[in-house]
Amino acid sequence: MEPVLQTYGLTKRFGGRTAVDHVSMRIDRGDIYGFIGRNGAGKTTLMRMVLTQALPSEGRFELFGQKPASDLQRRIGSLVETPGLYNNCSAKENLLRFAILADAKARDTDEILNMVGLAGTGSKRVGHFSLGMKQRLGIGIALLGHPEFIVLDEPINGLDPAGIQEVRNLILQLNREQGITFLISSHLLDELGKIATRYGIISNGRLVEELTVEDLRERCGSKLRFVVDDPEKALLVLGRAMDPACIERRGQELLVQEGIQTAAAINRQLVEAGVAVSAIGRESGSWEDYFIEGMGR
Amino acid sequence: MGNLLRFEFRKLFRQTSFYVCLAVTALLAFLSVYAMYSVSQVVMEDFSAAADLSPSELAMLAGFTQASGRGQLITALSSDSVTLLLGIFVALFICSDYTMKTAKNIIGRGYSRAGWLSAKLAASACGCLLFCGVAMATSYAAGTAFWKAGEINSRDLMLLLMQVLVMFGYTALFVFWSVLLRSSGGAIALNLIIPMLLGLILTVIDYLVFKNGDTLSKYWLASAMTTASDITVKSEDLWRAGLLGAAYAAVFTGLSYLVVSRRDV
Numbered sequence: 001m002e003p004v005l006q007t008y009g010l011t012k013r014f015g016g017r018t019a020v021d022h023v024s025m026r027i028d029r030g031d032i033y034g035f036i037g038r039n040g041a042g043k044t045t046l047m048r049m050v051l052t053q054a055l056p057s058e059g060r061f062e063l064f065g066q067k068p069a070s071d072l073q074r075r076i077g078s079l080v081e082t083p084g085l086y087n088n089c090s091a092k093e094n095l096l097r098f099a100i101l102a103d104a105k106a107r108d109t110d111e112i113l114n115m116v117g118l119a120g121t122g123s124k125r126v127g128h129f130s131l132g133m134k135q136r137l138g139i140g141i142a143l144l145g146h147p148e149f150i151v152l153d154e155p156i157n158g159l160d161p162a163g164i165q166e167v168r169n170l171i172l173q174l175n176r177e178q179g180i181t182f183l184i185s186s187h188l189l190d191e192l193g194k195i196a197t198r199y200g201i202i203s204n205g206r207l208v209e210e211l212t213v214e215d216l217r218e219r220c221g222s223k224l225r226f227v228v229d230d231p232e233k234a235l236l237v238l239g240r241a242m243d244p245a246c247i248e249r250r251g252q253e254l255l256v257q258e259g260i261q262t263a264a265a266i267n268r269q270l271v272e273a274g275v276a277v278s279a280i281g282r283e284s285g286s287w288e289d290y291f292i293e294g295m296g297r
Numbered sequence: 298m299g300n301l302l303r304f305e306f307r308k309l310f311r312q313t314s315f316y317v318c319l320a321v322t323a324l325l326a327f328l329s330v331y332a333m334y335s336v337s338q339v340v341m342e343d344f345s346a347a348a349d350l351s352p353s354e355l356a357m358l359a360g361f362t363q364a365s366g367r368g369q370l371i372t373a374l375s376s377d378s379v380t381l382l383l384g385i386f387v388a389l390f391i392c393s394d395y396t397m398k399t400a401k402n403i404i405g406r407g408y409s410r411a412g413w414l415s416a417k418l419a420a421s422a423c424g425c426l427l428f429c430g431v432a433m434a435t436s437y438a439a440g441t442a443f444w445k446a447g448e449i450n451s452r453d454l455m456l457l458l459m460q461v462l463v464m465f466g467y468t469a470l471f472v473f474w475s476v477l478l479r480s481s482g483g484a485i486a487l488n489l490i491i492p493m494l495l496g497l498i499l500t501v502i503d504y505l506v507f508k509n510g511d512t513l514s515k516y517w518l519a520s521a522m523t524t525a526s527d528i529t530v531k532s533e534d535l536w537r538a539g540l541l542g543a544a545y546a547a548v549f550t551g552l553s554y555l556v557v558s559r560r561d562v
Binding site for chain 2: 048051052053054055069070071072073074076078080081082083084085086087088089093096097098100101102103141145
């Protein structure tokens with residue numbers, strides 16, 4: 001896979017405080033990379049460095065497999081923190097201005113206004129827009145010039161549920177139909193979980209972990225739950241039939257990774273060994289818990 | 298660079314504050330000429346009734362009788378109002394990308410900080426030229442309407458050119474404060490105060506340290522503008538005034554580059 005962004009020990013210090021600490025990450029073409037971390041973890045600062053808005057204190061990065069250069073940077077659209085907009089102009093005028101910088105055609109601006117649901121705003125000044133409308137316009141500006149890579153920092157901030165769904169669908173559509181790569185940070189893990197194909201967890205400026213959706217499924221996979229009268233004996237019985245690493249004891253309960261044996265087969269073995277099973281259930285792993293644990297590391 | 302220039306010039310010509318400042322410049326230029334005309338009418342009436350006049354009164358009378366559109370054209374930029382309005386406009390124009398956070402959109406699209414500043418400087422210089430043009434044209438038209446046109450010669454054009462160079466010096470100074478402070482309010486305040494304060498401080502130092510009035514203050518832009526607005530000025534002094542303006546423009550442009558290239562947006 002061709003890397004769209006690769007960072008090597010990227011670091012940013014503000015005085016004595018290290019906001020981003022030797023982050024080395026990789027985003028491949030076609031990824032929707034969900035960037036997860038608490039407030040102040042360093043997500044925005046890292047994005048700003050990649051967009052050359054902030055100057056790195058140490059480290060470097062490559063775009064599309066090459067040293068960053070103006071023509072490569074031109075292939076990136078972005079919305080970082082609050083959208084930068086000319087409040088005394090209309091949405092159309094804002095797009096027309098930034099279209100010059102993005103080498104976009106003036107006629108593309110109408111299509112983008114439609115895409116982000118601002119076609120009907122006419123000459124209304126952006127200063128009078130709601131937070132959600134400004135956010136949509138910010139996304140519209142990021143889409144100018146047919147970028148290959150889009151960096152979105154909290155893109156659904158201020159959007160209503162319908163707006164969130166529209167933005168989610170827009171991201172998925174652009175990713176699937178045009179192959180656009182995304183780097184998206186969001187506090188709304190549930191929303192990120194609906195679109196991201198890869199994740200990076202950042203905590204205190206350090207990249208704790210990078211993982212794919214498959215990795216995540218594996219780590220947070222479903223488990224079969226058996227409530228038994230003698231968990232010690234049950235552990236011994238099942239430990240002979242499967243890898244003990246797949247079994248977890250929690251009080252009177254045994255959690256067995258799903259997919260190794262059927263619930264009926266496990267139940268039969270326990271009963272035949274004289275272990276009474278009072279309840280059988282399924283427990284889904286919470287990937288939100290996994291992330292929260294990762295962010296807190 | 299072409300895109301940046303198109304972007305900045307589009308912004309310039311669509312910025313309401315630019316036209317407001319230009320209109321106020323024209324209005325103040327007209328009022329200044331009109332005030333002088335009104336004073337001249339009163340003075341000439343008084344002096345014509347007087348039996349004998351002192352040398353200073355005679356000189357004043359001569360000044361008024363020789364007033365013309367040409368004279369107003371040459372002194373149009375010497376009033377502080379053009380400089381102050383230019384300071385307000387530059388602060389609003391430069392700081393808008395910081396206050397509205399649009400600077401990150403520009404830099405994020407791969408444009409260098411140096412290129413961005415260059416485009417801003419070019420647009421500000423163009424704005425400065427228009428301010429000068431409006432002030433000069435209004436003063437000339439009003440002077441011609443109240444008195445007579447007067448003949449403009451090549452030396453007059455040289456005076457105007459040097460005045461514009463001095464105004465470029467002011468523009469670069471205003472751009473520097475704006476990129477340093479990044480806030481319209483603060484930059485406007487400094488752009489209004491610094492030209493007055495700096496001139497005053499230099500004059501005080503001259504009197505306290507050098508015991509004369511112009512050892513340091515002659516190197517200040519206001520002094521250069523006074524020199525370049527004097528019809529009787531020597532050529533070497535005129536050139537020195539113009540070069541001083543150009544030097545200020547170069548120094549403060551360099552300082553602005555340093556500030557912009559080392560800071561995050």
